[in-house]
Amino acid sequence: MFELLGVPPQVLLGQLLLGLINGSFYAVLSLGLAVIFGLLNIINFAHGALYMAGAFVAWMLLNYLGIGYWPALIVAPLIVGVFGVVIERTMLSRLYHLDHLYGLLLTFGLALIIQGLFRNYYGISGLPYQIPAVLSGGQNLGFMFLPNYRAWVVVASVLVCFATWFAIEKTRLGAYLRAATENPTLVGAFGVNVPLMVMLTYGFGVALAGFAGVLAAPIYSVNPTMGEQLIIVVFAVVVIGGMGSIMGAIVTGYMLGIVEGLTRVFYPEGSAVVIFVIMAIVLMIKPEGLFGRTA
Amino acid sequence: MAMTDKTKGEATGMPTLHKIIFGVLLVALIALPFFVYPVFAMKVMCFALFAAAFNLLLGFGGLLSFGHAAYFGGASYVAAHAAKVWGLTPELAVLCGAAAAGLLGFVIGSLAIRRQGIYFAMVTLAFAQMVYFTALQADFTGGEDGIQGVPRGDLFGLFSLSDNLALYFFVLAVTFGGILLLYRIVHSPFGQVLKAIRENEPRAISLGYNVNRYKLIVFTLSATMAGVAGATKSQVFQLASLTDVHWSMSGEVVLMTLLGGMGTIFGPLVGAGIIVTMQNYLATFGAWVTIIQGVIFVIGVLMFREGIVGVLARWFKRPL
Numbered sequence: 259m260f261e262l263l264g265v266p267p268q269v270l271l272g273q274l275l276l277g278l279i280n281g282s283f284y285a286v287l288s289l290g291l292a293v294i295f296g297l298l299n300i301i302n303f304a305h306g307a308l309y310m311a312g313a314f315v316a317w318m319l320l321n322y323l324g325i326g327y328w329p330a331l332i333v334a335p336l337i338v339g340v341f342g343v344v345i346e347r348t349m350l351s352r353l354y355h356l357d358h359l360y361g362l363l364l365t366f367g368l369a370l371i372i373q374g375l376f377r378n379y380y381g382i383s384g385l386p387y388q389i390p391a392v393l394s395g396g397q398n399l400g401f402m403f404l405p406n407y408r409a410w411v412v413v414a415s416v417l418v419c420f421a422t423w424f425a426i427e428k429t430r431l432g433a434y435l436r437a438a439t440e441n442p443t444l445v446g447a448f449g450v451n452v453p454l455m456v457m458l459t460y461g462f463g464v465a466l467a468g469f470a471g472v473l474a475a476p477i478y479s480v481n482p483t484m485g486e487q488l489i490i491v492v493f494a495v496v497v498i499g500g501m502g503s504i505m506g507a508i509v510t511g512y513m514l515g516i517v518e519g520l521t522r523v524f525y526p527e528g529s530a531v532v533i534f535v536i537m538a539i540v541l542m543i544k545p546e547g548l549f550g551r552t553a
Numbered sequence: 554m555a556m557t558d559k560t561k562g563e564a565t566g567m568p569t570l571h572k573i574i575f576g577v578l579l580v581a582l583i584a585l586p587f588f589v590y591p592v593f594a595m596k597v598m599c600f601a602l603f604a605a606a607f608n609l610l611l612g613f614g615g616l617l618s619f620g621h622a623a624y625f626g627g628a629s630y631v632a633a634h635a636a637k638v639w640g641l642t643p644e645l646a647v648l649c650g651a652a653a654a655g656l657l658g659f660v661i662g663s664l665a666i667r668r669q670g671i672y673f674a675m676v677t678l679a680f681a682q683m684v685y686f687t688a689l690q691a692d693f694t695g696g697e698d699g700i701q702g703v704p705r706g707d708l709f710g711l712f713s714l715s716d717n718l719a720l721y722f723f724v725l726a727v728t729f730g731g732i733l734l735l736y737r738i739v740h741s742p743f744g745q746v747l748k749a750i751r752e753n754e755p756r757a758i759s760l761g762y763n764v765n766r767y768k769l770i771v772f773t774l775s776a777t778m779a780g781v782a783g784a785t786k787s788q789v790f791q792l793a794s795l796t797d798v799h800w801s802m803s804g805e806v807v808l809m810t811l812l813g814g815m816g817t818i819f820g821p822l823v824g825a826g827i828i829v830t831m832q833n834y835l836a837t838f839g840a841w842v843t844i845i846q847g848v849i850f851v852i853g854v855l856m857f858r859e860g861i862v863g864v865l866a867r868w869f870k871r872p873l
Binding site: 491 | 617619664665667668671672674678679680682683686689800804811839841842843844846847848850851853854858
């Protein structure tokens with residue numbers, strides 16, 4: 259077997275895969291943030307909490323209603339999305355005329371409430387969620403062992419990211435959306451129901467977070483704190499990528515996941531902070547972000 | 554953030570009303586330790602200074618930092634280390650903490666001011682998380698345990714602060730002095746330029762002000778004063794822990810300022826008093842504290858954006 263810089267390939271590839279999985283979550287979450295930011299101009303601080311809620315909804319569907327993984331993959335994001343729509347209608351929509359920072363503060367408060375509620379009822383020890391039978395086990399690729407479920411996470415996230423990108427950049431609905439991002443008043447004047455679109459966009463953005471949560475449930479234990487660390491890293495990802503482009507958010511997410519995985523191989527102590535260091539470097543060299551359009 | 558600004562007559566020194574309020578406050582604080590548990594009162598004062606320092610940045614500079622725990626907690630680690638390992642006296646330990654926080658604020662601030670608005674908030678939050686991870690992993694911070702058993706030492710090497718009451722008056726002097734200093738900064742020509750930048754940045758630029766330099770200075774000042782608060786807290790509790798650098802601490806200081814009234818003089822003090830008292834009485838309810846804080850956030854943002862002191866100022870038609 260060949261060795262790279264004294265690192266056995268099993269370790270390297272194993273960490274690369276782990277990085278790719280983390281990257282999948284970064285990509286789906288930062289995509290949701292970017293979609294929401296594009297139209298609503300707010301940063302959804304509750305994104306991490308809603309990701310966690312997605313995992314919990316999947317767990318509840320299984321344990322209270324006997325609904326398995328595959329239906330939950332659709333149903334849980336829908337429930338989270340509907341919850342998002344309620345938030346948008348009852349709260350966020352009152353803040354559009356104000357400074358965008360108020361949206362950040364509001365969603366921060368919501369994140370505290372959601373996390374606190376789940377912590378009260380389910381504790382912080384975490385609940386197990388079984389990998390669906392079809393995806394248990396793994397493939398021996400000769401040089402490493404590839405668990406089926408992890409491969410599925412990567413595939414599913416790529417599919418969802420691609421579908422979202424396609425819907426926004428290539429379809430008629432997406433064109434309305436992009437137009438409303440540029441000038442909501444004018445789009446409204448053409449007879450498009452902009453408030454409805456804003457509502458559904460927020461719902462869709464948080465449904466993406468819920469989807470990521472269901473994907474994560476069998477890998478990490480279902481835990482009320484699973485979203486809070488992640489969301490801050492995703493914020494850094496978003497700053498690095500810039501939220502101007504959908505593709506940018508996706509690519510940056512995967513890329514940084516892989517970089518983080520590589521750091522874990524070559525300099526484990528730095529793996530927790532590498533993304534923040536990259537953010538600092540990007541801020542020095544290209545403050546608007548790698549794919550950003552405006553500062 | 555757009556805020557109404559009713560401050561008048563800055564050039565002629567402190568308005569009589571403010572003098573009266575500060576005077577009454579000082580008398581009340583001198584009497585306070587004889588009525589309530591001094592450690593609790595000291596905690597409130599540390600957080601009041603922390604919130605006031607934060608308010609300098611948000612309320613007067615218009616910059617929302619979501620990572621002020623980094624300076625508060627970072628300073629508390631440095632001060633605890635200075636007092637315990639280097640054996641420095643309390644006032645020097647606090648100065649060390651404040652200097653470290655100022656330096657950290659300068660470095661992070663110089664990067665963060667490259668972005669505006671919500672990006673600024675995200676950048677500061679992300680860097681604060683980096684500080685958190687550093688505190689978790691570094692050798693001198695003691696990881697999950699933090700730095701425990703910090704000696705209280707002798708002030709100037711002369712007066713022992715091991716007695717709660719003696720320490721109380723040290724903390725009172727530091728925090729009250731800090732708050733007066735912040736008041737002075739807000740009402741200086743520098744503070745006026747700051748408000749101009751907050752209200753209309755392009756116009757301030759066109760008037761020839763180096764906006765980024767002002768932002769960096771106010772960021773560093775705010776971080777330094779937050780550091781004074783955190784360093785003092787570590788001397789009070791004889792402890793520096795991960796709680797002080799955690800993101801939820803950054804959220805708490807935002808909450809205190811929002812609740813009390815952004816851009817008011819006395820709002821952060823009121824907000825800090827309410828939140829710390831609430832945490833004290835609800836401590837046994839665990840996660841409910843988080844939920845109640847979240848609810849206050851939501852209600853505050855939706856219908857109470859002026860904050861308590863902001864509303865009072867509107868009623869009395871006086872800047873408070």
